[in-house]
Amino acid sequence: MKIAVYSGTFDPVTNGHLSVLERGARLFDHVYVAVARQNYKSNLFNTEERLILLEDAVRCMANVTVEAFDGLLVDFAKEKGAVGILRGLRVITDFEYEMQMASFNKYLCPSIDTVYLTAAPEFSFVSSSMIRNIAELNGDVSAFVPSGVAEALREKYGYSDASSTPSL
Numbered sequence: 419m420k421i422a423v424y425s426g427t428f429d430p431v432t433n434g435h436l437s438v439l440e441r442g443a444r445l446f447d448h449v450y451v452a453v454a455r456q457n458y459k460s461n462l463f464n465t466e467e468r469l470i471l472l473e474d475a476v477r478c479m480a481n482v483t484v485e486a487f488d489g490l491l492v493d494f495a496k497e498k499g500a501v502g503i504l505r506g507l508r509v510i511t512d513f514e515y516e517m518q519m520a521s522f523n524k525y526l527c528p529s530i531d532t533v534y535l536t537a538a539p540e541f542s543f544v545s546s547s548m549i550r551n552i553a554e555l556n557g558d559v560s561a562f563v564p565s566g567v568a569e570a571l572r573e574k575y576g577y578s579d580a581s582s583t584p585s586l
Contacts, residue, residue: 420445422502422533423495425452425487429461430567431472432549434541438506441535443479450498451476451484452491462550462574475564492527500530508537508545 424439428451443449451472455465463471465486472484487494495503503523505516520532536542544562553559553571560568 419447419499420502421448421450421498421500422446422504423450423452423491423498423500424504425454425491425494427454427457427459427461427546428468428472429459429463429546430468430549430563430571431475432541432544432546432563432567434508434537434544434562435506436475436564437538437541438504438535439476439482440479442504442533443481445533446481446502446504448481448483449479449504450494450500451482452494453484453486454491455486455488463570467570471564471567471570474566490526492523492530495530496527503530503532505532505534506537507534508542 422442422445424442426435428435439449439451453465453468453472461468469484469486476482476484491503503520505520507513507516516532516534523530523532537544541562549559549563549571553568554575556575556577559571563571
C-alpha cells in the first residue's frame with residue numbers, strides 16, 4: 419500500500435488545498451492530511467477547528483484521513499508508513515521554500531520522497547492568508563473555500579449574512 423502525507427496548517431483549508439489532495443488521493447492508496455499543531459504562524463482557527471473543517475471538506479474522499487501532529491513531519495510520515503510527502507505548488511516563489519524543506523526531509527528520512535503537484539489554475543493565486551484577509555474585510559471568499567469554511571470565517575469575523583458580502 420502506497421501512503422502519502424499531506425501537511426500544512428490549513429488555516430483555513432482552501433479549494434486549492436483540496437485540488438492537490440484530490441489528485442494526490444488518486445496517486446496514492448491512502449493520504450493522511452497532517453495538520454500541524456506547532457508552527458511559526460499565528461492561526462485564526464485553533465487545531466480542533468481546523469481538524470473539523472478539514473474532516474468536513476474531505477468526507478467524500480474514502481482514502482483520506484485527517485490527523486493533527488506535533489514534531490517533525492518525517493517522524494509522523496514514518497509512523498504512518500508513508501513513502502511520500504505530498505506538497506502543492508501555486509506560484510514559482512513557493513518552489514524555493516518547498517525545495518529547501520524537501521531537502522531537509524530527504525536528509526532526515528531518505529526513504530520518503532516529496533511529490534509536488536501544482537494547484538489547479540483557477541486556484542493558483544489562492545492562499546490561506548489572502549482568504550483570511552478578504553474574509554476579515556467582509557469579502558466573499560465562497561468561490562475559494564468549502565462552504566463550511568466560508569461559514570466558519572463569517573462566524574469568526576462576525577458576519578452572519580453571506581448575501582450581504584461584496585464579491586471580489
